[in-house]
Structures are given as C-alpha cells and as structure tokens.
Amino acid sequence: xxxxxxxxxxxxxxxxxxxxxxxxxxxxxxxxxxxxxxxxxxxxxxxxxxxxxxxxxxxxxxxxxxxxxxxxxxxxxxxxxxxxxxxxxxxxxxxxxxxxxxxxxxxxxxxxxxxxxxxxxxxxxxxxxxxxxxxxxxxxxxxxxxxxxxxxxxxxxxxxxxxxxxxxxxxxxxxxxxxxxxxxxxxxxxxxxxxxxxxxxxxxxxxxxxxxxxxxxxxxxxxxxxxxxxxxxxxxxxxxxxxxxxxxxxxxxxxxxxxxxxxxxxxxxxxxxxxxxxxxxxxxxxxxxxxxxxxxxxxxxxxxxxxxxxxxxxxxxxxxxxxxxxxxxxxxxxxxxxxxxxxxxxxxxxxxxxxxxxxxxxxxxxxxxxxxxxxxxxxxxxxxxxxxxxxxxxxxxxxxxxxxxxxxxxxxxxxxxxxxxxxxxxxxxxxxxxxxxxxxxxxxxxxxxxxxxxxxxxxxxxxxxxxxxxxxxxxxxxxxxxxxxxxxxxxxxxxxxxxxxxxxxxxxxxxxxxxxxxx
Numbered sequence: 001x002x003x004x005x006x007x008x009x010x011x012x013x014x015x016x017x018x019x020x021x022x023x024x025x026x027x028x029x030x031x032x033x034x035x036x037x038x039x040x041x042x043x044x045x046x047x048x049x050x051x052x053x054x055x056x057x058x059x060x061x062x063x064x065x066x067x068x069x070x071x072x073x074x075x076x077x078x079x080x081x082x083x084x085x086x087x088x089x090x091x092x093x094x095x096x097x098x099x100x101x102x103x104x105x106x107x108x109x110x111x112x113x114x115x116x117x118x119x120x121x122x123x124x125x126x127x128x129x130x131x132x133x134x135x136x137x138x139x140x141x142x143x144x145x146x147x148x149x150x151x152x153x154x155x156x157x158x159x160x161x162x163x164x165x166x167x168x169x170x171x172x173x174x175x176x177x178x179x180x181x182x183x184x185x186x187x188x189x190x191x192x193x194x195x196x197x198x199x200x201x202x203x204x205x206x207x208x209x210x211x212x213x214x215x216x217x218x219x220x221x222x223x224x225x226x227x228x229x230x231x232x233x234x235x236x237x238x239x240x241x242x243x244x245x246x247x248x249x250x251x252x253x254x255x256x257x258x259x260x261x262x263x264x265x266x267x268x269x270x271x272x273x274x275x276x277x278x279x280x281x282x283x284x285x286x287x288x289x290x291x292x293x294x295x296x297x298x299x300x301x302x303x304x305x306x307x308x309x310x311x312x313x314x315x316x317x318x319x320x321x322x323x324x325x326x327x328x329x330x331x332x333x334x335x336x337x338x339x340x341x342x343x344x345x346x347x348x349x350x351x352x353x354x355x356x357x358x359x360x361x362x363x364x365x366x367x368x369x370x371x372x373x374x375x376x377x378x379x380x381x382x383x384x385x386x387x388x389x390x391x392x393x394x395x396x397x398x399x400x401x402x403x404x405x406x407x408x409x410x411x412x413x414x415x416x417x418x419x420x421x422x423x424x425x426x427x428x429x430x431x432x433x434x435x436x437x438x439x440x441x442x443x444x445x446x447x448x449x450x451x452x453x454x455x456x457x458x459x460x461x462x463x464x465x466x467x468x469x470x471x472x473x474x475x476x477x478x479x480x481x482x483x484x485x486x487x488x489x490x491x492x493x494x495x496x497x498x499x500x501x502x503x504x505x506x507x508x509x510x511x512x513x514x515x516x517x518x519x
Contacts, residue, residue: 081245136188178226245447274394
C-alpha cells in the first residue's frame with residue numbers, strides 16, 4: 001500500500017462535457033492515481049439539445065472514485081478532503097425527494113435560444129445582464145428553466161432543486177443540496193454585487209416559482225458543505241466522514257490548478273470551450289461572466305465561447321486520416337500532428353479555419369469553416385489552420401480582457417496545452433510568454449488544492465501554489481512572426497464579418513420558413 005507515516009492525499013473530481021474524472025494527489029500536487037468514466041451523452045432530440053443521463057453520470061462518478069482509490073493502493077482514510085468541479089452553466093433538476101426528473105443539460109445545450117431572443121425583444125435582457133454582470137446565453141439555467149416551463153410543464157411543476165452538475169456529485173456524496181457562488185454566479189443565477197439570490201432576477205427570467213428551489217449557497221469555494229455519507233462510502237470506497245468542499249466552476253478550478261492568481265497573469269483554457277480569464281477588483285461590462293473570486297471585492301472575469309479544443313477533437317476524428325496513417329508507422333498520432341503543424345511556413349499558407357464546430361460561438365448560426373483551400377492546399381496546412389484558428393478565437397476573447405486588465409503572461413491549460421507546438425502558436429498570436437502547468441488534470445488539481453486549503457493541508461492558496469503547482473519551461477513569443485500573424489488575424493476577422501452577414505440571413509430564412517402558411 002502506498003504512503004507512509006502522516007502521508008496525506010487530496011481528491012479532485014472533475015465533471016466535464018465528455019466524462020467524469022477522479023484524481024488523487026499528494027501534498028506536492030503529484031498525481032497518485034486517476035480514473036475516467038465513459039461519456040453519457042444522449043442522442044439529440046432536436047436542434048440545440050445537448051443532454052446527459054444524470055443518474056448514469058452520478059453512478060459513473062462513484063465508479064471512478066472507487067477505481068482511483070484502488071489504483072492508488074492507499075488507505076481511503078488518508079484522503080483528507082475532496083474538491084469537486086464541473087462545467088458551468090447547463091442544468092440538473094431534482095424533485096423534492098432528490099430524484100432526477102429530466103436529462104441533464106450540458107453547457108452547449110441551445111434549446112432555449114428563442115427564450116433569450118424573447119428576453120431581448122421584451123427589453124429585459126439588459127436588466128438581467130446588469131444584475132448578473134454577465135452576458136446571458138441559451139445554455140444557462142435561467143433560460144433552460146423557462147424552456148421547461150413553456151414546453152415541458154410536467155417536468156417544471158415537479159422541480160424541487162436546481163443544481164449544476166458539480167452540485168449533483170456533491171449531493172450524491174454528502175446528501176446535501178448546495179452550490180457555490182462562483183459556479184452559480186458564473187452561470188448568471190446570482191446578484192453579482194451582493195452575492196445573494198435575487199427575486200427580481202427570477203421574475204425577469206420568467207421563473208419566479210424557482211426562487212424557493214435554489215440550493216444552499218456557499219460564498220467561498222473552500223467552505224466544507226458536507227461529509228461523505230455511509231451510503232456513499234459503501235459505493236465509492238471513500239471513508240465516511242471525509243470533508244467535501246463547495247468547489248467551483250471548472251474554469252476557476254483550472255486557474256487555481258495553474259496557480260494563476262498573480263498580477264498580470266491571464267489564463268487560457270483550451271478545453272472543449274475557449275475559456276479566457278483575468279481577475280481584478282472591478283467589474284468588466286459585457287464580459288461573459290464576472291464571477292466571485294478568491295477574495296471579497298475581487299472578481300474573476302471570463303470571456304468565452306464553445307470554440308477551442310472541441311474543434312481539434314472534431315478535426316482529428318473527421319479529417320486527420322493522413323496523420324493517423326503516418327502514426328501507424330511512427331506510433332504517436334499527436335506527435336505526428338505536431339510535426340505536420342510545425343512544418344508549415346506561415347508566410348506562405350493561405351488557408352484559414354473558423355473554429356465554430358460547437359456552440360455557443362460568435363453567432364448562434366455559426367459553423368466551422370475552412371477557407372481558401374485549393375488543389376495546392378496540403379493536409380499539414382489544414383491542420384495548421386485548425387490550430388491557428390483555435391489560437392485566434394482565444395485572442396479574440398483575450399483582446400477583450402486586455403482592454404481592461406494588464407497582461408504580462410498567460411497560463412495555458414486544457415487538452416490543447418499539452419502540445420508545445422500549439423503553445424508556441426498561442427505565444428506568437430498573443431505576443432505574450434506562455435506557461436503550461438506540469439499536470440494533465442489541472443482542473444482536478446485546482447479543486448483538490450481548494451480542499452487542501454479548507455482542511456489545513458496548506459496554510460493558504462499561496463502556500464498550496466508553492467508546494468503543488470509545477471510550471472514547465474516558458475514558451476516565449478517569436479517577434480519575427482508578429483507581422484504575419486497581424487495580417488492573418490485581420491483576414492480571419494474579416495471572414496468572420498463576411499460570414500456574420502450570411503448567418504444573419506440564414507436565421508431570417510429559417511424563421512420565415514417556420515411561419516404558418518396562409519391560403
């Protein structure tokens with residue numbers, strides 16, 4: 001059995017858009033063991049739906065925990081605390097007895113697009129955004145709940161509790177219905193300045209009945225909201241009584257796992273979404289979200305869209321046949337892909353890629369596009385354009401944040417951050433040094449660190465960062481590339497403008513097609 005005298009461990013649980021991960025870390029932030037579930041994503045039942053099985057994923061979380069403990073070969077009593085994170089937005093609804101009554105909604109769920117348009121038409125969207133200090137979109141709890149009220153009232157009438165997916169995992173472990181201010185605030189369900197629930201906000205969303213269904217609110221992510229129950233202990237192998245902290249949205253967990261709390265440090269999360277983060281003591285107008293941060297009176301600013309690593313994943317599944325053939329000979333698919341991307345002369349490449357394979361994006365009708373391909377375009381150039389397009393959408397969001405906060409460097413996390421080649425593209429495009437954390441599950445590390453601070457394993461977050469966050473050698477930008485990237489980014493944004501006119505027209509055509517015909 002691993003461990004020794006007074007050996008302490010922390011567990012981080014990360015519920016993502018593709019799977020649930022359970023990771024056990026030691027005090028030094030080193031991964032002892034991890035386990036990942038399969039994905040539970042229901043077949044779409046219509047345009048905009050992105051749903052998952054709540055009970056199934058909850059059971060898979062149990063299994064992951066048990067597997068991680070088995071792999072670690074440790075005494076579960078030496079796990080001092082548990083932190084939980086998950087994607088923000090989306091929705092899980094339970095009845096008054098704590099049973100799930102509908103499929104969960106992922107953050108890419110766009111069934112409520114028309115609801116958000118109605119808020120805008122009715123002139124109340126600005127007031128909603130004013131209260132939440134964010135930018136409401138269709139994949140958030142408020143609009144989705146309004147959708148249930150209008151289209152599935154039989155579900156709406158049974159709702160007893162509203163949760164994020166993270167909160168559901170906490171509930172399965174502790175029996176406590178709770179949430180945290182960061183995740184709920186970042187999902188536009190709080191009055192951001194008071195950090196309280198708002199009856200006015202529920203009225204504006206058109207769901208006043210839901211005010212009394214809101215969960216117990218933890219203001220700080222380090223608050224211990226419950227302990228592992230005997231039932232959860234039997235199903236997971238955890239020790240009953242182990243503290244579970246409130247946790248936070250995965251974007252905040254990644255920032256903490258990257259130790260990116262210093263002045264002038266921005267965070268780029270290249271996961272399923274393009275997540276870009278800064279922090280200050282002011283509120284940034286028109287940000288995707290202004291979330292509660294580590295300290296009172298400070299805010300975590302987010303600018304995001306569902307347009308980052310999901311595009312690379314789509315590309316590798318659909319179009320990366322040549323790399324897969326070469327990998328059959330060389331053995332490492334992503335290494336081959338890195339070599340192909342690095343081989344491209346950016347001064348000669350003409351092809352561009354819009355990384356809008358997933359929503360939300362820069363437009364509700366946006367889709368991924370490859371531009372300027374001809375008979376001379378190589379696979380390597382297309383692969384490069386996909387990587388560059390992901391960097392460009394991050395730049396789009398980073399430029400917004402940098403108009404309000406100083407930026408000295410970027411901490412880069414997420415699946416795409418594992419590629420030093422893509423990291424170099426990011427550094428050149430952003431014209432900032434890029435640092436990558438030496439940890440494959442940075443979000444899980446962030447919520448494990450939070451549990452460590454809560455339980456006294458670390459004195460505070462600074463102590464945790466010093467002991468548990470390891471940064472790889474910095475990737476410095478190449479000034480010789482700046483002029484070329486300026487030109488290419490200008491052309492890339494021009495193509496966005498051109499396509500916006502098409503997307504607007506397409507939306508009008510589809511709306512007209514749905515109008516009732518008259519005889």
